[in-house]
Amino acid sequence: MPIPIVNSIASWFLKKRFHQIELFLKYPNEVQNELLLSLIDIAKDTEIGKKYDFSTVKNYRTFSERVPIKNYDGWQDVIERSRKGETNIFWPSPIKWFAKSSGTTRAKSKFIPVSIESLEDCHYAAGKDLLCMYLNNNEDSQLFTGKSLRLGGSKELYKENGTVFGDLSAILIDNMPFWAEFSSTPSNKVSLMSDWEHKMQAIVNETIDENVTSLAGVPSWMLVLLNNVLDTTGKESLRDIWPNLEVYFHGGVSFTPYKDQYKKILPETDFKYYEIYNASEGFFAIQDQNNSDELLLMLDYGIFYEFIPMNIYATSEERAIPLSDVQLNKNYAVIITTNAGLWRYKIGDTVRFTSLSPYRIKVSGRTKHHINVFGEELIIENAENALKKVCKRTKAEIVDFTAAPIFMKDKEKGAHEWLIEFKTPPKDIHYFNELFDNALKALNSDYEAKRYNNLTLNKPKINIAREHLFYDWLKQNNKLGGQHKIPRLSNTRDYMDELLRLNE
Numbered sequence: 001m002p003i004p005i006v007n008s009i010a011s012w013f014l015k016k017r018f019h020q021i022e023l024f025l026k027y028p029n030e031v032q033n034e035l036l037l038s039l040i041d042i043a044k045d046t047e048i049g050k051k052y053d054f055s056t057v058k059n060y061r062t063f064s065e066r067v068p069i070k071n072y073d074g075w076q077d078v079i080e081r082s083r084k085g086e087t088n089i090f091w092p093s094p095i096k097w098f099a100k101s102s103g104t105t106r107a108k109s110k111f112i113p114v115s116i117e118s119l120e121d122c123h124y125a126a127g128k129d130l131l132c133m134y135l136n137n138n139e140d141s142q143l144f145t146g147k148s149l150r151l152g153g154s155k156e157l158y159k160e161n162g163t164v165f166g167d168l169s170a171i172l173i174d175n176m177p178f179w180a181e182f183s184s185t186p187s188n189k190v191s192l193m194s195d196w197e198h199k200m201q202a203i204v205n206e207t208i209d210e211n212v213t214s215l216a217g218v219p220s221w222m223l224v225l226l227n228n229v230l231d232t233t234g235k236e237s238l239r240d241i242w243p244n245l246e247v248y249f250h251g252g253v254s255f256t257p258y259k260d261q262y263k264k265i266l267p268e269t270d271f272k273y274y275e276i277y278n279a280s281e282g283f284f285a286i287q288d289q290n291n292s293d294e295l296l297l298m299l300d301y302g303i304f305y306e307f308i309p310m311n312i313y314a315t316s317e318e319r320a321i322p323l324s325d326v327q328l329n330k331n332y333a334v335i336i337t338t339n340a341g342l343w344r345y346k347i348g349d350t351v352r353f354t355s356l357s358p359y360r361i362k363v364s365g366r367t368k369h370h371i372n373v374f375g376e377e378l379i380i381e382n383a384e385n386a387l388k389k390v391c392k393r394t395k396a397e398i399v400d401f402t403a404a405p406i407f408m409k410d411k412e413k414g415a416h417e418w419l420i421e422f423k424t425p426p427k428d429i430h431y432f433n434e435l436f437d438n439a440l441k442a443l444n445s446d447y448e449a450k451r452y453n454n455l456t457l458n459k460p461k462i463n464i465a466r467e468h469l470f471y472d473w474l475k476q477n478n479k480l481g482g483q484h485k486i487p488r489l490s491n492t493r494d495y496m497d498e499l500l501r502l503n504e
Contacts, residue, residue, distance in 0.1 A: 091341025151217030
């Protein structure tokens, strides 16, 4: 299809969709409340709906008083029943797909229900909106003259009952209309290969001769793929391979630790980066402005949002608040109710609002991935921003990192232990550590208070990881590729001690 025609179709869809977006921008809380009541009405005759008497729930207050907030462990039993073929438990339409992601305390893996409604009205709708917003901001885009290089996961069948489970990306690829494959690379066959290392080379072989105009995938794994492309072709810049490459749509993990490495292989200043915030449970927010690090919260994808202030999270005072009650620059745990039948579900992410009109957010971390053993409340955002600042100062580059507490023992004070794999190490690791400690103090007043005169915390301890340590650890644990991530911060030493042994 000629590019002017494609752009005209996209422009028509954009204008039509923008009227709907303007509705939730203007009336965000009304749209959310109406959505909640719609979800409740749809599910009133399900097992969950009858248990909490959804037929008499007429407002948010009643809903929040009746329905408890749960994490995956609280949902696991009914999800397993659904996977075994039972229907109408938590959502009226049959659940055919389950997005597999990393596990919890009770289960090796989580299986998140994906309904036909969440597939169409959330995940696919968000993909269209992402393109619409990008094209609206970049009218001279030539995106449709070439293909999108997508990097997804693998797929397996849950054979007992014929339901499908796998990475969310694989479910999305497997259910796309046949014509969508023509605008994407690699082929579905290669995209859904299960052996990650063979798959990476197969993707390189299939894509290096294509006219790739955009990239889409998780930054950590996309970087591995792109470096393989450069190694295979002997080129230094991706534009030498794909001269029409113009944008990278990324999400899944913070882009901060990887941005400088991307700029080395894509040195052009006009190249665009667009961030998304999605998970197995749903698609939540989209960057709607060029050169921004803020994400517009999408309020009409069949997801009702609540938030728990992190200062009372997992305490006796824990309670959720609706979107209308959030405040700027506070950390909140995200709670969702969805059109796949997840009711008041803790997804494990934390966000902070950068704007209330419209509602824009930044993802600040994970509820489990923080260190608060000594009252320092160190979150991933603090760690990544501090490392970025120090790397710029020392001309170092980081591949990956993790951190854990050194617990107080006898009369010894506590500390944080860091394990960092450098692509370019600093000339003086002691100077790096001093700068890093000071950067954390500047970013986090609680950390600064605990570090004052070594009152509670000693200086950080930094270990240098050997080359490919984190990759080898993921491989050893059968977690290569897809949506698997290195645990950045932890309140325990489980990950750290395992990695240190592997580093010997």
